[in-house]
Amino acid sequence: MSKYNPKKIEKKIQKFWLKNNFFKTKVNTKKKKYFCLSMIPYPSGNLHMGHVRNYILGDIIARYQKLKDKNILHPIGWDAFGLPAENAAIENNLNPYTWTVKNIKIMKKQLKKLGISYDWDREIKTCDPKYYKWEQWLFIKLYKKKLIYKKRKIVNWCNKDKTVLANEQVINNKCWRCNALIKKKKLSQWFIKITKYADKLLEDLKYLKKWPPKVKKIQKNWIGKTKGFKIKLNIENIKKKLYIYTSKINILTSVRCISISKYHKLIRKNKNKKKIYKKINLLEKKKINNIWGLYSKINAIHPITKTLIPIWITNFTEELYNNDVILISSKYNEKHKIFIKKYNINKIKLIIKNKLYKKRKFIKKIKKEIKKKIILNIWKKKKNFKLKDWSISRQRYWGVPIPIVKINKKIQTVKIKELPIKLPLYKKINKKNLNPLKKDKFWSIIKKKNKKITRETDTFDTFMESSWYYARCTSPKYNKKIFNIKKANYWLPINLYIGGIEHATMHLIYFRFIHKIMKDLKLVICNEPATKIICQGIVLTKTFFYIKNNKKIWINPDKIKKIKNKFYCKKNKKIRIYYAGINKMSKSKNNGINPNKIINKYGADTLRIFIIFSAPIEQNLIWKEKGIKGCFRFLNKLWNLVVNFKNKNKNKYIFKKKTKTLILVEKKIIYITKNMNLSTNLNSIIAKIMEFTNLLIKLNNKKINFSFIKENIKKLLILLYPFAPHISYYLLTKIYHNKNINNDLKWPKINKDILNKEKYINIVVQINGKKKTIIKIKKNINKKILVKKIKKLTILNKLKIKKNIYIKNKIINFVTH
């Protein structure tokens, strides 16, 4: 053994693990189970540091739980459908399949290099017909349960991606993926009734005790439950009724008008429809962002005063959100106030049933009437949710075909026998034809016995695939059913699910929802898919671009050099580089830092330690390579410690029991174990392991008891094993003189008795809460003796002590005031 050469040993150890099926998922019925899952990646090209953080964290916990002697399920897969593949395919003249498969290959290699403990035989690819067959199956089941419907609705439309987006996928009125402004469009779409589960999704949040409170709060707000009243209003001169939901019923005392969307029935079925739409068009053209309204010339009748309330068409009431009918008053909402002022809408007349009142009495009277109606059960309280049904169809090619056919204009699901409906693979896809399925008449039109059958050419939202994969992971090759129910119920719920906070309202809601559906279909037993979640922070880095043909072109920070506060491209200094601030690492901004560079230079273990040590896991991390040397140095020190120790002659060591050191070590192990169980403070755990290493190096130089140090080196290497598995495993094999140390890989047991051996202890002496000195004294000493001893010290001279407070074995505070 000589110098620490990570490249060599990591390769060697990885090969050994693979050869010996080290990470094969096994079930030993005597042991507990642990299902550790990191959200599967989208195969975008290269792994970047954001991925690395996610998968390393999962690996640390999975390896730790294995040391705790549990059955481990730690699977991986690829969320392989989606738009970027299509866009990249168009750009590179490939097909999405080839592009995706190529990327999976690259990223798989990188994950292997990081030494993540996956059972690769269980890998899942969502673009595999054997996988999505069961998604189509599930869809048909839901269709039959009447949880699926097709409807023309206002939807969010991204003009750049040419597709529909769910509400959850719209961020600041922009597309979550490409950041283009969203347009509202009326389109026929497939929906899944997530609203039917809204109450359950909200209620069950309280059982998720190990979920980050932040995620729960975001979900709660997103579901947005309110309790209010749905009231029926008559309309002047028209037989139709108008239903209004409001959570503040007292708004009836100050209502000025009613606002409806331009698509409301009253407008769509109006005689003057054409005229009205013409006017609306003019208004819309004028100023897009301004509030506008148009009086519909229809009036509703106030349910209590019986006076008329004008109905306005406005641009801030849309069917897409909650109701498309709302009561407008200046009292509750700033926007409404502005609207009322702008159009000078009159106050409500102080008349009830033709009787004039003074303002105060008028309000009192209305409130009384409202109460009456509630007590008489004429107006009933109703729940209302902000959550809307999930639109699951997309007008793009690279996704799961929706298993629907039209037979003579009648919509039907495909027969289960016929599944999977495979997505045809084309050599190329054309920029002008973004949904080639539509034009592929071989695929979309089937002729059977004079019947003309046409297929649905929309595909699923890719969030469908990621909503149930975790259950499939329990039996990825099972082909009789969606998954092996026995196995799913053994492994579920997920013990730890790891992913980014950005999924709080998207994936993490869909995934809970689909789980609840699967529970109702009796496919799973447990109530929630995951008992614990960690949302790791985002990895950020500097972002740069240059301009070519009036287009922003993002350039990787690796290719940039800073000279005198100006940025230059390393290859071509003439190109003007613009700095775009610090952003999330992503393919779209070309600012992903490839881990390969660091692995090649320092090894995977150093990278693993560094990314965990740099910041608390929930916190965002601005990528800086500066600290990485320190982590490499630490592993080198460890290496040298073991090498030096092994090369030394046993006989030189003096036998001496070191209780003090034992206590120090035990305290560290207790701290580390406690935090490993909670998966918290991982950065501090590394700090503790560093301290432990430094301690052993010191002791080794002092030539203390050979076997004592040997035992502690073993402990140290095991504690480090989840974080830096290669070097730890390698050094352990050297210590044990055995290549297969499987049986010795066990987390050290805590021995609290050692702590009782502690005889002397440090006590902090304070005056008025400020530290003055520290004294070493016998543990559990009597307070009176302690005070006597301290009074001998000069610090208390000339002070009038009024009282003292003693915290046992910790602190004594003398108070003078």
Next chain:
RNA sequence: ACCCAGAUGGUGAAAUGGUAGACACAAGGGACUUAAAAUCCCUCGAUAUUAAAAAAUCAUGCGGGUUCGAAUCCCGCUCUGGGUACCA
């Protein structure tokens, strides 16, 4: 606007009512070396005092409060980040 989280050295950060700055990075000094790298040792929040050591005072965004004792709890403010954005 509303809701949530946060603000600690030159930097990443420890400390969840009890010794503020653990563990690292960077920096400076020294040893080894022809030199570099690597390694090892020392200094490292601020202030003034001292030959030096020890000790002292001030420091956790700002202003108050509770407490023997506050980075931590409470009230008010400033800034930063995140969520929501019409149904009030």
